[in-house]
Amino acid sequence: MRKKEEQDLNDAGNSPPKEGAYVLRLFVTGTSPNSIRAINNLKQICEEHLQNNYSLEIIDVYQQAAVAQSEQIIALPLLIRKQPLPERRLIGDLSQTEKVLKGLGLSL
């Protein structure tokens, strides 16, 4: 299960005053409850706060076990903000929206 949702980067009107687009990677474990919740929560947050200014890659670690070592994965679900730098890591089902926004640098 590998989803890749590339959003169009042209529409950057509502994006926060940060340069560049958001490159996000979400690591999940199949269809575990935490994973489903995380995917849903993230999508919602992205829709609300990033609109089209982001790219999201959802990776199932079960299917790509090698990536777990290379990405230093321990706790899942894990969301990594690859861009903009510095890299940020968020673990959990992303249900605490405030913390997610803070972690992504999208504080209101």
Place this chain on the structure above:
Amino acid sequence: MPSKSNKTALKASLPKTPTGISGLDEITGGGLPKGRPSLICGEAGSGKTLFSIEFIVRGATEFGEPGVIMTFEEKAEELEMNVTSLGFDLKKLQKESKIRIDHVHIDRTEIEETGEYDLDGLFIRLGYAIDSIGAKRVVLDTIENLFAGLNNLGILRAELRRLFGWLKEKGVTAIITGEKGEGSLTRQGLEEYVSDCVILLDHRVANKISTRLLRIIKYRGSLHGTNEYPFLIDEDGISVLPVTSLQLQGIVSTQKVSSGIPALDNMLGGKGFYRGSSILVSGTAGTGKTSLAAFFANATCLRKERCIYFAFEEPPLQIVRNLQSIGVNLNTHIESGLLQIHSARPTLNGLEMHLAAIHKKVKAFKPRTVILDPITNLVTVGTVSEVKSFLIRLIDFLQGENITVLFTALSLNTVVNEQTDEGVSSLVDVWLQVRDIESNGERNRGMYIMKSRGMKHSNQVREFIITDKGLDLVDVYLGQEGVLIGSAREAQLLSETTGAALRTHALTQKDKEIQRKRMVLEAKISSLQEEFDSVQDQLNKVYVEEDLKKEIMEQNRKQLTQLRTSHNSDHGKRK
């Protein structure tokens, strides 16, 4: 059938995975519980990481069991570098797919917790690593670092419990390390989860000298040694040294070996010490303990047997030089490879290190005789009881190998019956005491055999003489004035010789006198005989004369009678 019951007993016992760490498998009766996690805990620097890496490396190289090291502290490269000094080539082993190292980096500042999570990532990583090389062994070093990186203790604890269960399911033998906490074995109470086998490593410094100790706190379903076992980390990795071997069994030899001094052999029933026995030579300073030891070493080498001499006071060359002065040439033995002399100050390292060094050298050289000269100095690096335990283990080890060992010990008092400082006199089989005997303004050496197990031995004090030709034991002189030694003995012997000469002289004088007396007497006797003979002659002469007179008178009377008769007839005729 006994063999069958033995087999079933073996089957019933817990399957174990040998660690390959020397000594540990002996204590645990085979190693760590197979297919279960074991906890190794201890303070920082107690050797947990090394312990676990050795477990993996030995598994991969000696037992054909690949292993995974998951490190939460050091990076793979750091780890590789750190253990190179122990001769472990982790890089090569990784290339050969015998081991796999995964460094788990976790940093609280980089991580934001945003809700429910689990440690599936860790499971997947570990599972992937295990499956990729078919690992049988796993090390998690130190998993408690997770607690520093993640906040949700509830999740962590639940996940750790699940992890250990999962490891069991995987059937891998795992080592989990944990830092010692306040009042508990590990900071996060890992011992609650890992309950099959718990080993505590400790690192103590006493008198500025450190000792590493290992103790098995728990080993479910298995017998194990419960003592604190000292262990060492050196260029060959970890070696655990059993305080005593679990059983008091060993090879017992009835063969005897010469002490190198014939007179001493005589005191010991004629042939010397039993092979594989332990001998203690104690005495005050300068009584010739080292000389005795060297003679024994020399005798060993002359029998074409190997000998190791551990000197704690003198460097090898000094020993060789000093012994040349009493006619022992150790150099030839060193050159022929029969003798090794190792010198080290006792304070160089702790007792355990010394013990391990001795173990190692003995294992490598395989001598028949080991000499420790002197053990007294070891007290400077350990307490009396530690030294005793050191010696017990050493004696056990050497007797197990049927090696004869000779210790020298300095006794600080001159009271013979008092124990040596190390209290080892009860451990040894033979105890020789060399002591100073001071009299007539000179110091002499006397030797006793305090004990000698299992053989008839002399109860006599002998004078122990060191000359430039060697050592000898001389019977002391027991005179009217008591025990005489040294020049007093010589003087006594001299005066005895003089006395004897004088006596012989006196005797000859007396003999002559008697001879003369006899001659006088004989002369007298012969003169008396003469006298007697003359008297007898005189007396005989009277008898003869009287007889003659009587005879003549008889004849005369007869003649007279005849004459008278014829006269009468004539008369008749005329008438």
